[in-house]
Amino acid sequence: MDYGISGRVAIVSGGSRGIGRAIATTFAREGAKVVIASRTQSSLDETLAELEDIAPGNVHGIAASMTDPASVDRVVAESRDRFGPISIAISNVIGHVIDAAKEGSGPGAGTFEGMETDAYREEFTQLLVSSWALARACVPDMQQQGWGRICNIGSGVAREPSTHLPHLLPNVVRPPVAGMHRLLAARLAAEGITVNNILTGSILTERNRSYWEWLARERNTSVAVETQDMTQRIPAGRFGEPSEMAALVAFLCSDRARMITGQSIPVGGGGSAHL
Amino acid sequence: MDLQLKGRVVSVCGPDEGTLAACRRVLAAEGAVIAESSPGTAEAQADVVVAVGRSRPGSDLLEVSDPDELYAAWADVTNAVDAYRAALPRMLAQKWGRFVWVGSAQAKSVDAEADELAAVASLGMLGLNKVVTGEVGSSGITANAVLRGGMATDEDVANAVTFLCSEGAAYLSGITITVDGGVGSAIF
Numbered sequence: 508m509d510y511g512i513s514g515r516v517a518i519v520s521g522g523s524r525g526i527g528r529a530i531a532t533t534f535a536r537e538g539a540k541v542v543i544a545s546r547t548q549s550s551l552d553e554t555l556a557e558l559e560d561i562a563p564g565n566v567h568g569i570a571a572s573m574t575d576p577a578s579v580d581r582v583v584a585e586s587r588d589r590f591g592p593i594s595i596a597i598s599n600v601i602g603h604v605i606d607a608a609k610e611g612s613g614p615g616a617g618t619f620e621g622m623e624t625d626a627y628r629e630e631f632t633q634l635l636v637s638s639w640a641l642a643r644a645c646v647p648d649m650q651q652q653g654w655g656r657i658c659n660i661g662s663g664v665a666r667e668p669s670t671h672l673p674h675l676l677p678n679v680v681r682p683p684v685a686g687m688h689r690l691l692a693a694r695l696a697a698e699g700i701t702v703n704n705i706l707t708g709s710i711l712t713e714r715n716r717s718y719w720e721w722l723a724r725e726r727n728t729s730v731a732v733e734t735q736d737m738t739q740r741i742p743a744g745r746f747g748e749p750s751e752m753a754a755l756v757a758f759l760c761s762d763r764a765r766m767i768t769g770q771s772i773p774v775g776g777g778g779s780a781h782l
Numbered sequence: 783m784d785l786q787l788k789g790r791v792v793s794v795c796g797p798d799e800g801t802l803a804a805c806r807r808v809l810a811a812e813g814a815v816i817a818e819s820s821p822g823t824a825e826a827q828a829d830v831v832v833a834v835g836r837s838r839p840g841s842d843l844l845e846v847s848d849p850d851e852l853y854a855a856w857a858d859v860t861n862a863v864d865a866y867r868a869a870l871p872r873m874l875a876q877k878w879g880r881f882v883w884v885g886s887a888q889a890k891s892v893d894a895e896a897d898e899l900a901a902v903a904s905l906g907m908l909g910l911n912k913v914v915t916g917e918v919g920s921s922g923i924t925a926n927a928v929l930r931g932g933m934a935t936d937e938d939v940a941n942a943v944t945f946l947c948s949e950g951a952a953y954l955s956g957i958t959i960t961v962d963g964g965v966g967s968a969i970f
Contacts, residue, residue: 576849619917620918624864627859628860631852635902639843643846646844670916678910679909686902687843689892694843694844
């Protein structure tokens with residue numbers, strides 16, 4: 508199927524690893540001009556080398572924090588200078604990791620009783636301010652072209668807060684992010700711009716793998732035991748792959764999906780209980 | 783109906799004086815005692831905490847130019863979290879407590895009264911209510927929300943808040959009641 512995005516300029520935040528990398532790869536294969544942004548130069552370089560093989564001359568990487576609005580503006584300006592006006596914006600910033608020193612400690616873990624309000628603000632910056640800043644910076648280009656795609660890599664907890672995993676902060680901040688995208692969709696639909704949100708389910712990225720290792724240590728079990736509990740709750744009986752996230756995102760960003768906007772769509776092997 | 787709120791200590795907080803006053807009035811009419819002391823100490827002795835978000839009618843996320851406006855909206859959530867946490871030890875000890883958030887109906891329906899910043903804050907509180915419910919729900923503590931839309935008056939809102947504080951609402955937690963006169967068209 509021709510997705511009609513060949514030559515379109517796409518920005519993918521958090522594009523050097525995991526789901527972001529899978530999305531950038533799919534866009535590159537579809538002929539889009541892809542800019543990936545990430546804080547870490549080393550992982551950026553590694554992913555750029557892969558992308559260059561797929562689409563020589565059509566990829567670019569920028570080392571930047573995508574949570575600071577001024578830095579996001581800089582990334583968007585640099586992307587525009589390089590490739591032209593932005594048509595596609597994918598926001599994919601991870602949540603606030605409470606104890607960054609503890610490898611794989613997982614984002615936003617803690618209890619309501621113990622969590623300080625500063626951490627709620629941090630999470631709000633990571634998840635909401637980052638995606639707001641990217642949308643705000645890209646919308647003028649999209650309006651000028653009468654065509655745009657904004658897609659946020661959110662989480663299933665936006666609709667069904669997780670009660671079996673100790674992730675307080677995403678439970679509180681993912682719903683506002685989903686709501687923000689719904690509201691932006693209503694404002695932008697008449698201008699050919701769609702805005703959607705992915706409710707990410709259990710996708711096996713490197714980062715998730717290290718999370719399971721941490722959880723197994725915390726609970727004194729094994730990765731096999733912890734993931735068995737989890738996969739039993741997933742009707743498909745397995746974790747998803749990053750490429751399975753990218754498949755939906757690419758479709759939503761295609762010309763074919765022009766009437767699909769304001770949606771929060773789960774990619775979770777049927778693990779969502781919501782009707 | 784006896785809502786069995788006689789003698790329950792209520793603390794209300796937030797920037798919306800009209801709604802707060804209505805909540806105080808309706809709860810007091812059911813025999814609840816309004817905590818009078820300053821914020822922080824009021825919550826520590828409260829059986830019921832009602833937190834009200836700020837209304838910014840017509841607020842538009844695309845019109846926001848300074849991220850500080852987003853943080854100001856989010857402060858409604860962190861202020862409520864502070865109030866809830868201050869009240870929690872007493873509620874846990876007595877195995878009874880009520881948290882009620884009053885926010886915007888646009889959190890659930892885009893065609894409700896337009897207030898996008900209030901919708902963002904309210905969605906955070908809906909998530910928080912689920913967290914609180916999961917963590918302390920077995921201690922007789924509930925956390926719910928009243929979402930305001932349409933032409934709802936302060937009194938309409940206060941009536942729903944007071945019901946959620948009642949004994950009869952003990953099995954309702956993590957839920958929202960939209961008070962909008964039927965304006966919002968979303969089914970769920």
